[in-house]
Amino acid sequence: MKNHRVRKSIDAGITYFILLVVSLIFSFPVLWLLLASFSKTGSIYSFDGFFPAEYSLDSFRRLFTDTVLYNYPQWFKNTLFIAVLSSLIGTILVIMTAYTISRFRFRGRKMLMKITLVLGMFPSFMAMTAVYILMTHFNLINQHWGLVLIYSAAAPVGYMVQKGFFDTIPGSIDEAARIDGASSFTIFRKIIFPLSAPIIVYTGLTLFAWPWSDFILPRLLLKDRDLYTVAVGLMSLGDDEFARFSAGAMFIAIPIIILYFCLARFLISGLSSGAVKE
Amino acid sequence: MKKRIIIPLAVIMAHFLVITGIIAGGFTRDESVSLDKDAQASDRFTGILERDITLRVLENDTALRQGYFEELLNAFNAEYEQYGIRAVDANMDQYLDLENDGPFGFGPDVLYQANDRIMRYALGRHVQPLPIEQLDCYPHIEQKAWDAYKMTVSGQDYYLAAPVNIQGPFLFYRKSLLPSPDIIESWNALYKFSQERREEGKFGYMKSLIDVYYSIGFLFSYGGYMYGDNNTNMEDIGLARNGAERGAGVLRQLASVMDERCIDFTITQISYSQFANGNFFATMTTPDVYTLFVDELMAVGFTREEAVAEIGIADVPKLPKSGDLSEENPELMPSRMMGGVNGYAISSYTKYPNAALAFVNFATSYDMVMLRNEILGIIPARKDAAENLGELAQTINNHLVEGNIVVMPSLMGQVWTPAETFFTDLANDPFRRDGDRKFTTLESKRLALERLSGQIYDAIHTLK
């Protein structure tokens, strides 16, 4: 028994050591960029070694006050609007698509699965011209709704991840409910939906994060400087604006991290948490 | 039984026929649009100002940041308020995509751009030829500057923009570190001085040599050229012609007084702070980054006035005809650098060509150009302005006239990557081990330049 306990604590020790190393690997480059935004000259290029010589909040102050040319607060709001909406709509579409394809058997289903698998493989930048011209015809240039539309419309192509998840939920659960007279929609709402919290969190988080780092599509569709998203705005900064660039980049991380902490507890609340027993 | 099938089939066929008929209707349309033989591209400039309109003007970021654009707009709007014309910031990215934005109505009315961009737009007729004789600045600007915007279509010359300033590189140096003025006169002297500074553990001239925009000038200086027949014949790539390899030799020698950081973009990025702390004595760049040097000097304790007094801006030093920087008392010749002419053009998709022309006329006036110089430090293309601004401005204007500023061709897309690769390889050479060096002889440099020209030729022509 004692031997077992020793083995356990050695195991825990090693585990925590690995945890520390992993955390360092993931946080160090981010921390480094963060320090750049707090450095006095505001540039990693004037660092001596890995760290800046002097610190100041100047970059952040300028980021939020000097908005004549680079209206970061506005860009931030724009991105938040696009990210929230496309994450909401996109998640609903993806989850519903994945659920139906996992649970229903209908004609053309396998064909649909094969086509969607292949769709994602086409080099997407080649298709940008087409998207641009379509959007001019829908009158959705310079409109945030245009981006929301494209992001949410493109989301269901990636339904396979979620379908794989639903495939692991035993069918006996829905059959029992069906015998009780529940309709497909009710089964989804009352039984499957609560069980799929982890995958919904995953979907929502990835869809939310995407507009923050995409600069190809918004650059194509948003012409007005004040309508930019943060990624486009940051890319439009001059070479000499590294301070703002890194400060702005660091700030992007905040909503994503907040969202993660809000959703973290759902990430592990699947079948195994014992919500439903077979 | 058969009859039972015929009726529904007939009905379906009838339905299809109707749909086909409707679609076939799409092919019949009026195609009588034709060009009036006597029509002139300048016909749109009737001279009658459009009234009660808003002009969208695109300026570059520096002009916005330093406040010049606001002054320009205010001055223009004050004068043209009586006609109901208001000019506003187009609020778009300074690197405009007029080919895609213009036709769909998203572009600006007036745009300030470099000549290579404007002339690229001109290929698709996205910018309107200007009646330049009507502009007040016309007699004050050298023909060479206008030529940067010239396009010849079926024997007729068109001018697509009005020049505002001449872009070209300058030597930026620390005045207090300059032991004697002749150091910045020739590359030979600067080279020697850099060697001396290296012995003290500091650096003299520093520049990322892989930066094609600056390095390609050394090839031009010794007779190389981009395309034949004044950059019009893209069949003829001239980077290896007329002994251009001597320019490559100069670059290689310059690399040897720097360190490995000249092989990527590190120096470009760190040059401002290293300049400020005295590690670097000099670098070459365009005047639009002037404020960065000031900011960095102020970060290390200079006052604004001291910083301004400390920054020396000079013409690019002269080169030795031999192409050897270590030569004592060399025969010198002027450097020939890549540059350009920036100016105002009018979008072909504007609804208000006359008001736009009025704006261009206003923005190229003597007063506005002088103000632009004062705020942004640009070198005006107007001779009357340059004459009032001292020697450097006139030297640059002369460089343009004499061809020592080579106006950047509009089709450079296929040049950057191969050229950057060549300059990377070249800059790397002094840092290779003895046996591994590739560019020790003139012949090896020439062959490498031939290969570079071949790559550019391939990029342009193989897939055409």
Add this chain to the structure above:
Amino acid sequence: MSLLKNCNAYVIASMLLMGAGQILYGQWVKGLLYLALQVTGIIFFINYGAAMIAGFITLGTVEGNAWYGIDGDNSVTMLITGLFAIIILIMYFVLYVSNIKSAYESQKLAASGKKPQGIIEDIKELADKKLYKTVLLVPIIGVCIFSVLPIVFMILVAFTNFGGDTVPPALVDWTGFESFKRVLTLGTFAPTFIKIFGWNILWAVLATAFGYLGGLGLALLFNKKCVKGKVFWRAFPILAYAVPGFISLIGFRFMFAAGGPINQMIVNNGGDVILFLGLNSTWLSRGIGLLVNTWLTVPTSMLLATGILANMNKDTFEAAEIDGAGPVRQFVSLTLPFVLFATTPVLITNFMLNFNNFGIFFFLRGGFISEGYFLASDTDLLINWLFRLSIDNNYYSIGAVISLIIFLITSIVSLDVYLRSDAYKKEDIYR
């Protein structure tokens, strides 16, 4: 066929005028809905659709000249709007067929003495047995317009002379297989293609494996019983994920630059500068690219694996533990198959994303032309090369041909892998 033989006058009425049969059977709402859609469709085609389809075939006849205010035809726009109209036309025919079928259903119901299905039953059915129809309608339309249409557009561009000097306002023409011929007969093309393709495959395999196994490993690590504060530990990879990839890449690029902090440390310790991402550092650059890519992709796959593991039945583990199975055995025979089952499609998708990973070397290393390559560098993936050929150099139709070739190869390979996988063949295994 039996429909054509047996249909009655009401169904034939539907063939002529959509919804007519339904109205005659008393299904007013359904009938009027069909009718309204037909009328809208026909009005669309008379006003716009017909001209769009005509434009698709001619690709324009009047060249624009903005100098004289002549709008002219924009071939590219015509190609796209034409495609759009064709999609609408296909939808119209799908609707038309469904209209006839539904009228025939009503006929059969009426013949057996039942009342044709009313709108309320229809809605009930769409919320239950045929829920998939309701749910999939919106995504399918969205995907058709924003994914399928642009892809078909690019495929069609391969059959035109779009590119070079032939860009709007110049008129583009259909040229058949001309661009294919040019690509396939170009001697310098094949050696570079083969070299890049080989590296591209190797890259995609390694990058996917590293990212996937790294994510799974982390998820398992964080899931261990002895780890306290799981939410906190998991936040570190999320931190890396929260910073946009292109920004991290720019940071990494500087970190490995000749004057970057790593080289500064090397020099301060008396070493020589290492050109990590230099012109001749083929394998060093590739290795760095792989590590950086792993850093970027592990957080998402960790999130996913955590979510999937949450659904795993703990009882099985307890049973296994009682049976004396060690952690390695448990992982190989229980965890891995389970996770693999749920994520095979993800693996394939990730493989494709890595295969077409444009950003990594574009931001990390920039552009070079390596010796022995035709306008490409030794770290270029096919997509980077494609970008240089098509966008940098303006050769859209050539680019389209190459992307079509890449697309064919990758889609055949991945379809084959997918169709062999358990995730496809044994979808119901865990149900």
